[in-house]
Amino acid sequence: MARSPDPLNLDSMLCFAVYAAGHAFTRFYKPRLDAIGLTYPQYLAFLVLWEADGISVKALGDRLFLDSGTITPMVKRLEARGLLQRQRDEDDERVVRVYLTAEGRGLRAKALAVPLEVGAALSDEAATVDTLRAGLHRLRVLLDDASSGTPSA
Amino acid sequence: MARSPDPLNLDSMLCFAVYAAGHAFTRFYKPRLDAIGLTYPQYLAFLVLWEADGISVKALGDRLFLDSGTITPMVKRLEARGLLQRQRDEDDERVVRVYLTAEGRGLRAKALAVPLEVGAALSDEAATVDTLRAGLHRLRVLLDDASSGTPSA
DNA sequence: CAAAATTCAATTGCGCACAATTTAATTGCG
DNA sequence: CGCAATTAAATTGTGCGCAATTGAATTTTG
Structure with a gap:
């Protein structure tokens, strides 16, 4: 009589593992990002801007899924x-583009230390x-496919 | 001359993969949870309550890392x-306990369908x-250890 | 036993995150 | 060309999520 596993058990759920790991990252980043005055989502935005200065608000949102x-x-x-x-x-007057100031570009140097600390941990x-x-990337693709009406259609 | 990889490249960052997969889960769950009238964090809380009715607010928060x-x-x-x-x-008058009503317990039956759809996707x-x-669990532990002053101390 | 320290819940303030709506600009189609 | 459909930003409203603080109850300690 193998007991049937609870299908609603929190710890067996991948979604919760992702959720909890996300919060753990936020906690980990918090003190490091406080040092450069950014929140975690703002840090992600700067990662995009340092690579693509002058990007539109729309494209920035697409890149971050926001x-x-x-x-x-x-x-x-x-x-x-x-x-x-x-x-x-x-x-195109509908579009708003985002340009870094010298100060914004300057943050990049300080930000370089952060991924090193992640690597250390x-x-x-x-x-x-x-x-x-790679697994998380594939997970996101599968979920997004399933979310927007089966793409097999 | 292998070009040195950009240490601040968004797509190479594990933190962003976790962040984006978390949002993808939320998007995936949204229409399913709308059907039972819960948000995703509320659904997580019910997963705990269905297993531990009468739990304290503190213990519920510990379980969900909130x-x-x-x-x-x-x-x-x-x-x-x-x-x-x-x-x-x-x-202990400091403690507030949370007890499900019949209606709250009744939601469980409807919730059973949700993980099946995740499995399908x-x-x-x-x-x-x-x-x-397993990897995400270990990731969370490592990050939390590193976040709360090295536990080797 | 009494004062100090700790614990729990609640509150305040700020910043995401998203649905739904609004406004303006552009594109597409007859 | 002229109107409909589309697109981009912004706005409004609701609900997390956390830091910091408060107030009350309990535990620890001198």
């Missing part, structure tokens, strides 16, 4: 702090990290 | 909807799911 309701106020807060500027595209698991990231 | 600033208002909203009741512990990856979950 919508305008999240991006717009975040970008406005960063603009208020002088880390970037928002500017309407001349050719996970030092023994270097091999697993690639597997995990 | 603090009273998150749990207290969530539990109050659920109480306002008649899904549970809050009650001070008689032996990830059908071909059943083998990877266990590896992923």
